[in-house]
Amino acid sequence: xxxxxxxxxxxxxxxxxxxxxxxxxxxxxxxxxxxxxxxxxxxxxxxxxxxxxxxxxxxxxxxxxxxxxxxxxxxxxxxxxxxxxxxxxxxxxxxxxxxxxxxxxxxxxxxxxxxxxxxxxxxxxxxxxxxxxxxxxxxxxxxxxxxxxxxxxxxxxxxxxxxxxxxxxxxxxxxxxxxxxxxxxxxxxxxxxxxxxxxxxxxxxxxxxxxxxxxxxxxxxxxxxxxxxxxxxxxxxx
Numbered sequence: 291x292x293x294x295x296x297x298x299x300x301x302x303x304x305x306x307x308x309x310x311x312x313x314x315x316x317x318x319x320x321x322x323x324x325x326x327x328x329x330x331x332x333x334x335x336x337x338x339x340x341x342x343x344x345x346x347x348x349x350x351x352x353x354x355x356x357x358x359x360x361x362x363x364x365x366x367x368x369x370x371x372x373x374x375x376x377x378x379x380x381x382x383x384x385x386x387x388x389x390x391x392x393x394x395x396x397x398x399x400x401x402x403x404x405x406x407x408x409x410x411x412x413x414x415x416x417x418x419x420x421x422x423x424x425x426x427x428x429x430x431x432x433x434x435x436x437x438x439x440x441x442x443x444x445x446x447x448x449x450x451x452x453x454x455x456x457x458x459x460x461x462x463x464x465x466x467x468x469x470x471x472x473x474x475x476x477x478x479x480x481x482x483x484x485x486x487x488x489x490x491x492x493x494x495x496x497x498x499x500x501x502x503x504x505x506x507x508x509x510x511x512x513x514x515x516x517x518x519x520x521x522x523x524x525x526x527x528x
Contacts, residue, residue, distance in 0.1 A: 300396075300405070301394065301395055301400065302323060302324060302325070302394070302395070303321055303322055303323035303324060303386070303389070303394075303395040304322050304324075304395055304396045304397065304398060304400060305319060305320070305321055305390070305395050305396070305397055305398060306320040306321065306322050306337070306398055306422075307319070307398070307422060308320075308342060309421070309423065311357040311358065312421050312446075312448040313356065313357055313358075313360045313421060313443075313446075314356060314357050316341065316354070317341070317342040317343055318339060318340065318341055318357055318417075318421065319339075319340055319341075319342040319390060320337060320339050320422055320426075321337070321338045321386055321390055321395060322335055322336065322337045322338075322401075322411070323335065323336045323338070323386060323415075326412070326415075330493045330494075330501065330502065331412055331438075331501060331502040331503065332410070332501035332502055332503035332504065333503065334409065334410040334412045334438075334502060334503050335406070335409050335410070335411045335434070336382075336412050336415040337411060337412060337413045337414060337415060337419060337422075338382075338386045338415050338416050339358045339414065339416065339417025339418060339419060339421060339422065340358060340383065340386065340387050340390070341354055341355070341357055341358060345384060345387050345388070346379040346383040346384055346387055346416070347379055347380050349379075350365070350366050350373070350379055351366075353365075353366075353368050358416075358418060359442070360442060360443050360446070361442065361443070362375070362418065362442040362459075363442075363461055364376075377415075377416050382415070382416070383416040404433075406430070406433040406434045407433060407434075407435070408435050410434065410435055410436045410437060410438070410502065410503040411430070411431060411434045411436075411438075412437070412438050412439075413427070413437055413438065413439035413456065414439055414440055414441070414456075418441050418443050419439050419440075419452070419456060420441040420446070420448065420449035420452050420456060421443070421448070424451035424452065427452070427455070431455075436506045436509060437455070437506075437509055438457075438502050438506065438508040438509060439452070439455060439456035439457065439509070439510060440456055440457045440458075440459045440477050441457070441458065441459060442459045444456075444458035444459070444469055444474050452510070453473055453474055453510070454473075455509070455510040455511070456510045457475055457476060457477035457508050457510055457515065458476045458477065459476075459479075460477070460478045460487075461478070463487070466478060466514075470514075474510075475510055475511060475512065475513065476488065476514045476515075477514070477515050477516070477517070478515075478516045478517075479516070479518075480516055480517070480518060481518070482518055484518075485516075486517075487516055488513055488514025488515050488516055489507065489513050489514070489515055489516070490515075490517070490518075491505075491507075491516065491517040492505050492507075494518060
């Protein structure tokens with residue numbers, strides 16, 4: 291039998307924040323999981339922004355993902371059914387939401403800052419990280435080695451504190467010029483056989499061994515980056 295002083299195993303993730311979305315006021319939750327098997331990103335800490343009260347599959351089906359994704363053009367079109375977002379929410383995002391509802395994650399107060407030392411944080415494995423409290427972001431991020439982050443909300447005032455930390459996700463040359471003129475480094479997704487603005491994401495080059503945890507160009511202050519559309523929704527990007 292375990293003794294009273296037996297060490298508890300660390301949780302696989304932590305609830306960083308519950309908040310009302312600055313986009314539409316609905317309840318959302320921010321969760322950080324501590325490991326990842328994602329080949330492209332490498333073993334980074336992953337931050338998920340989810341509707342607190344609706345599972346992510348249902349949220350997409352009803353349009354309630356607006357709370358966490360805002361005006362992102364890659365959301366599902368409720369008329370045509372087209373969705374160009376590369377994230378399969380029926381996999382990791384749904385699993386994270388279910389684990390949250392089952393009480394499997396620790397609280398922010400349980401997180402030991404030492405567990406972030408030497409780590410790379412991926413802000414926004416799903417959901418737009420600009421809706422997170424800037425103070426929370428800074429407090430968590432200062433303990434990590436580096437980070438990546440992307441926002442489609444770069445035109446919104448609430449996203450402005452993240453300039454220089456997150457990449458502005460842009461979807462046209464006009465967007466690129468606008469975001470650049472306002473001081474953002476840009477991340478653009480382009481169709482196959484199209485050259486985008488800035489440097490091609492090293493992790494997407496054929497046979498490349500590069501990963502986000504070693505590259506770290508997408509930290510909002512180094513370079514403009516482009517990536518060729520991938521995932522099931524890539525056919526909708528033209």
